[in-house]
Amino acid sequence: MSDDQVLIFDTTLRDGEQCPGASMTVAEKLRVAQALDALRVDVIEAGFPASSPGDFQAVEKIAATVKEATVCALSRAKPGDIEAAAAALSPARNRRIHTFISTSHLHMKHKLQMEPHAVLQAVADSVSHARNLCDDVEWSCEDGTRSDFDFLRRCFEAAIKAGARTVNIADTVGYTLPDEFYELVTRLRNTVPGMEKVRFSIHCHDDLGLATSNSLAAIRAGARQFECTVNGIGERAGNASLEEIVMAIYTRRDSLGVSTGVRTEGLTAISQLVSDITGFAVPPNKAVVGANAFAHESGIHQHGVLMNRGTYEIIDPETVGAGGSRLVMGKHSGRHALRARLDALGYVIGENKLQDIFARFKEIADEQKILDDEDIIALVETSEGAARARPILHNLQSEVSANGSARVRVEIARGSEISVASASAQSSFQAIADALAELLPGGQSLGAISIQNANGTNMPIVKASVSLHWPDGHRSIGQGASPDASVAFARGCLAAYTASRAPDKN
Ligand code: KIV
Ligand code: ZN
Numbered sequence: 001m002s003d004d005q006v007l008i009f010d011t012t013l014r015d016g017e018q019c020p021g022a023s024m025t026v027a028e029k030l031r032v033a034q035a036l037d038a039l040r041v042d043v044i045e046a047g048f049p050a051s052s053p054g055d056f057q058a059v060e061k062i063a064a065t066v067k068e069a070t071v072c073a074l075s076r077a078k079p080g081d082i083e084a085a086a087a088a089l090s091p092a093r094n095r096r097i098h099t100f101i102s103t104s105h106l107h108m109k110h111k112l113q114m115e116p117h118a119v120l121q122a123v124a125d126s127v128s129h130a131r132n133l134c135d136d137v138e139w140s141c142e143d144g145t146r147s148d149f150d151f152l153r154r155c156f157e158a159a160i161k162a163g164a165r166t167v168n169i170a171d172t173v174g175y176t177l178p179d180e181f182y183e184l185v186t187r188l189r190n191t192v193p194g195m196e197k198v199r200f201s202i203h204c205h206d207d208l209g210l211a212t213s214n215s216l217a218a219i220r221a222g223a224r225q226f227e228c229t230v231n232g233i234g235e236r237a238g239n240a241s242l243e244e245i246v247m248a249i250y251t252r253r254d255s256l257g258v259s260t261g262v263r264t265e266g267l268t269a270i271s272q273l274v275s276d277i278t279g280f281a282v283p284p285n286k287a288v289v290g291a292n293a294f295a296h297e298s299g300i301h302q303h304g305v306l307m308n309r310g311t312y313e314i315i316d317p318e319t320v321g322a323g324g325s326r327l328v329m330g331k332h333s334g335r336h337a338l339r340a341r342l343d344a345l346g347y348v349i350g351e352n353k354l355q356d357i358f359a360r361f362k363e364i365a366d367e368q369k370i371l372d373d374e375d376i377i378a379l380v381e382t383s384e385g386a387a388r389a390r391p392i393l394h395n396l397q398s399e400v401s402a403n404g405s406a407r408v409r410v411e412i413a414r415g416s417e418i419s420v421a422s423a424s425a426q427s428s429f430q431a432i433a434d435a436l437a438e439l440l441p442g443g444q445s446l447g448a449i450s451i452q453n454a455n456g457t458n459m460p461i462v463k464a465s466v467s468l469h470w471p472d473g474h475r476s477i478g479q480g481a482s483p484d485a486s487v488a489f490a491r492g493c494l495a496a497y498t499a500s501r502a503p504d505k506n
Contacts, residue, residue, distance in 0.1 A: 004258045006249065007225040008242065009201065010036050011045040012274060013058070014074055015239050016229035022278040026058045032230075033062040035273055037069045039266045041242070042225075043096060048074040049088035050081040056088050063092035070094040070136065077101040077126035086133035097130040100140035100170070103147040103155050116151055123155050127162035137164050140203065144169040145176040145184065153192055160194040166201050166225060171214060174207030174237065178217035185221035201225035204240040206232060211240035216248055219258060230274040231282055231289065243267045243288040243320070251314055265321040288320055295326040299334025302327045306336050329376060331365040338376075345373060346389035346414060347380055357383055377416045389415035390498045391440060393490050398428050410435040410490065432490050440497050444468040447475060449492075451485060466492035468500060476500030 013029050016022060024032065029046070036044050046062040047055040063071045071092040075081035077099055089095040101112070101122055108114055114122070123139065130137040139159035144152060156167050169188070171181065185202065189195050202218040202225070204211040215226045232241030246262050253259060271289035275282050284291040294317040296302050304311035305325055317324050327337045335358050342349055342357075349357070360379055365371055371379070380389075395411040406428035411420045423434035433446040447467035462485045467477045476499045480491025 003224070005224070006219055006258045006260050007042040007199065007201075008246070008260055008262060009043040009045060009072070009203075009225050009227040010041040010229065010242060011203075011227055011239065012036070012229040012233065012242075013062070014045040014047050015227075015235065016233040016274075017047075018235050019233055019238065022233055022280060024277055026054065026061055028277045029058045030061055030065060032270075032274060032277065033066055033071075035266070035270045036230075037066045038263070039270055040261045040263050041069055042261065043070045043072050045072045045074060045098060045227075047088075050075060050078075050084040056084060059085075059088035060091060063089050063095065067093065070096050072096040072098050072138070075099045075126075075130070077122040079129055082126060082130045082133065086130075089134065094136070095134055096136040096138055096166075097134045098138040098140065098168075099126045099130050100142050100168075101126065102143050103141040103152055104143035105148065106146065107143045120151075120154060120158055124158045124162045127159050127164045131163035135165075138166040138168055138201065139164040140168040140170050140201075142170050143172045145171040145181065146173070149184075149187065153188065156188060156192045157194065160192065160198055164198060166199040167195075168201035168203055168225070168227065169218075170203040171205055171211075172203075174205035174211060176204075176210070176214055178210065178213045181214045182217040182221045185218045185223055189222050199225050201227060203227035205234065206237040206239065206241075209237070211238070212244045212248065215240045215245050216256065219249070219256060224258075231271050231280065231286070233274065233278060233280055241287075243271060247288045247315060247320065250319070264319050268321040268323075288315065289322075293317075293320075294322050294324070295328050296337075297328040297330045298332040299337065302337035302340075303334055306340055329361070329365070329371045330369055331362065333361075333365070341373075341376055342380065344392075345377060345380075346392040348390055349380070353383070374416075381415055389413070389417075391494055393487065393494060394418055396432070396487055396490055398431070398486055400428055404428075406431045408432050408435055408486075410439065412436070412439055412494070428486050429489050432486060433493060436490065436493050436497070440494075442497070442500075443471040444476075444497065444500070446493075449489065451489070462488040464488040464492035466496050468493065468496045470500060474500070 017024055033044055046059040049056040049059045059073045073085035073089050075085040085097045101119055108119055127137055127139050141155055159167055200223045202215055202223045204214045226245055228242040228245055229239040230242050232238040246260055249256055249258055249260055268289055271282055282290055296305050301312045338358055391412040391414050394413040398406050398408040400406045405426050407424045408431040409422045411418055419439050421435040421438040423431045425431035425434055447469045450465045452463045461481055463481045465479050467475050469475055476496045478492050478495025478499050480488045480495055482488040
């Protein structure tokens with residue numbers, strides 16, 4: 001693994017689940033663990049086996065199921081905890097014991113009621129006990145950022161000497177500031193003997209809203225693992241959020257110079273999964289995965305995005321699996337966005353008519369915050385000399401058998417009017433063309449098709465170019481695109497159909 005690779009240690013199922021109201025059943029935890037594995041996080045902290053029989057069972061099940069990631073279990077610096085972690089992890093392909101103890105005076109005195117020398121001894125003992133049961137051991141200092149530097153340094157040294165492979169500093173109460181954290185990580189990396197042999201990790205909480213900034217500062221200072229949770233769920237104000245740090249590293253790789261192994265296009269889906277399971281709604285303005293992360297309402301922004309997405313978006317929504325930018329039609333929206341929305345809905349509308357529709361749109365938007373597609377269709381179809389919509393693909397279902405023959409059901413929409421046809425043929429493309437021929441008058445037949453996979457994106461997009469032959473001998477060509485080849489083809493057919501016919505202008 002290169003020095004530029006930062007590992008992701010996800011603790012949604014342990015620290016994330018610790019927040020009030022977020023508890024998950026074993027089956028739910030398993031679903032999240034599988035999704036995290038598919039996302040390609042490096043380490044999944046599955047739970048704290050000594051804390052309850054349910055947690056033990058969840059860790060054991062996850063350990064038996066996860067295929068790629070290292071499965072990790074938490075333990076205090078106590079032999080019984082460490083043994084429970086090792087036992088629960090035994091089915092895992094790759095496993096890690098994560099043992100921790102507090103190192104701040106406040107915690108040592110009031111929580112542990114231990115003298116510093118006893119804590120130092122516990123660091124060495126817990127790590128070596130864990131190492132006897134598991135090759136991969138991580139040691140963490142709880143409340144590390146409020147600890148005396150010299151004592152902290154000695155604890156790190158003891159953990160490394162006892163065999164920890166990863167050493168982690170926790171900003172348990174989200175107290176540190178980015179410049180302080182940068183300094184602390186740098187000092188520890190420069191002064192603790194043996195540091196060059198281990199991976200330096202950080203674990204930030206968001207009490208001051210600084211978890212992402214602190215994590216990035218530590219990565220700049222050389223940390224090569226960050227601990228995080230999906231949607232930033234966790235104790236109190238939460239943990240550092242996985243999607244924010246991953247996308248900051250991805251978007252600002254020019255400045256940070258590091259990368260992660262995450263399949264970024266799965267970020268939106270896993271955020272929704274965790275939100276559905278925990279019942280914790282994702283705020284609309286949440287960075288990267290919030291419903292408004294790629295939504296634009298103001299006319300100026302909408303016009304900018306229509307001209308060039310980069311004017312107001314630094315992340316391509318496809319990169320995080322968010323589908324696309326969304327132009328929300330509301331009172332701040334402009335004519336360009338309305339025209340683009342009408343176009344996507346299949347309406348071909350002249351300038352004068354657009355003027356009328358836009359005036360009515362503004363009146364309604366003043367009272368009703370947002371106009372959805374149905375509102376806009378109603379607006380067009382109730383306007384004087386209603387525009388006739390061109391056909392757009394509304395739904396496509398297909399069943400393909402092993403020999404390639406297919407049965408399809410195609411729905412097309414023209415404004416609010418939906419029509420449906422089914423067809424069977426030797427290939428799904430032919431079946432789609434037959435069904436469309438039934439829905440679209442004119443006697444056209446399928447000509448050449450060319451299908452291409454667009455390269456260079458995380459999510460492969462199929463592009464179809466379709467030509468149609470018309471009874472009078474002319475040909476028309478249209479293009480369609482979609483992650484699915486049949487949908488791309490159907491869109492290509494409809495575009496070719498529209499291209500051949502004089503648009504129903506109003
Ligand atoms: O916040 C914290 O200190 C923790 C430790 C167990 C790493 O979650
Ligand atoms: Zn924590």
